[in-house]
Each structure stands twice: as C-alpha cells, then as structure tokens.
Amino acid sequence: MAFQKASAVVATKGGKRERPDVEDAFEDDDEEMKELRLKVNNLVGPAGLISMEDGCVGGWVQRAAKADPDATTVMPMGGRNVEASQGSRITEAAVRGFWKGWRECMGC
C-alpha cells in the first residue's frame, strides 16, 4: 500500500523515468495497523524524531566542505586514531577501526 511518493526519480521498465509511490504498508494491513505505521513515520523524514539531526549535521558538513569548491575536502573524523573520542559508546571509533583494518589488508 502506497503512503508517499519517492523523493528521487528512478528509471522504471521501458526506460521511463519517474518518481514511484513508496510502499510503506501491506495490502492486508487493517486500519489499526495502517494508523500505527503512519504514527511510526513520526520517527523518520525531515521532521523525524530520530532522523532530523541527519539533516542538521549534513548542513554543517556541507557548509564546512564548500570552503574551496575547486579543491577536494577530506573529513578525517578523528584522523587515523581509533581511540574513542568521547566518554560514550556512541562514537565513530568502530568505523575508523574498520577502515584502518581495511587499509592494512589492502596494503594502502
């Protein structure tokens, strides 16, 4: 069951480009389940209770990165160090650790 239009244009069969409907529910969902799914959507999107920060952080990074539009901007996120950067488990350390291991494996 469609709840919304996709935000991006995609190529469909026959090469036609369009923004398709996004299926967010099953055809056999009853009204109660449909209502629940509509409420759960409060969590996502630009007004999403858990997702709105993504837009905010993306905006900061974009503003910082456009300092020189002709050059390449690299955001090292703590550099090559894999120690936790804050007193919390919510850090980028695991991601940096993964890429550090990947570089060693790939010899770069």
Added chain:
Amino acid sequence: MRLDSAPIDRDLALRLRVEDFYAEYAQTIDDDRLEDWPGLFTEHGTYRVTTRENLDSGLPLALIYCDGRSMMEDRISALRTANIYEPHVYCHSTSALRVLGTSGGEIRTRANFTVLRTMSEGDTAIFACGRYFDQLVEEDGRLRFRARLAVLDSRQVDTLLVIPI
C-alpha cells in the same frame, strides 16, 4: 429593500474570533511559547503536516502526525531536551482566511500560511508556504483545533522541521 444585517454581524463576529485565534496560534509558536502549543488543540485533536503532492495523490503519509495533545507534548519535549538543531525562530504570516461552514458546533476554515525562518546567524529565508485546513470547536469559552492540517507546497524541507508550522 433593507438588508438584514444580523447574519452579517454574526459572520463578522465569528470571522474576527477565528482571525484572533489564528494570530494566537502563530504568536504562540513565533514567540517560542511552544509549551502552550498543545493547549490550542482539543485533548484528542489532530495535527498533521503533509505535502501538496501527497494530498493531491491521496497518499496518507504526513511529515508530522500528532493524534492527541500527548503526542504534541512529546514533540515539544523532544525539541527542548533531545533533538539537536541550530537555533532558529519562525515568523508566521496567515492570510486568505475563509470560514467554509459551521455544523454541529464545528467550524471549518482554511487559510494560507507563509513561514519565514531566521537562523541564529541572522539570515532569514522563506522556509515554508501552503494551506491550513482546520476544524475548530468551542471549548471552555475559547476556540480550539479539533484538527489542523498544514499542507506544504514544497516537498523539500530545508534541513529539518522541528518547530511546528
């Protein structure tokens, strides 16, 4: 022929009340008295923000969907204590108000809105525009929204939508 002015007076009085209520709604948000915002709705009132595209396509998804005052209070609580965003304020302009009809104690209205957003660095931009479709009722001697639907013309919200429209 003498026109009977009584119905016109009645319509005018209602229109002025609705206009004043719309202004109260806008200023509650624009003055950052957001804790008072849920009180502008009935206890089981609904508040939705959707897009013109979804409305025209009959697609039900809303950017914000609050079913009852409690969900609105949760939104404000999250905005104050949990969500991370750059400080900003709104300036609402509400225009083209029309009282569409009244029945069973419910007043159906619509209006246009424009929301200008000013960031903490001082830059102002057009953030949103669209239409309100509302159902109002009188409760405790004052108007409240039984349902407010804000339909955005745009389907691209700049950065985030944390303060209600």
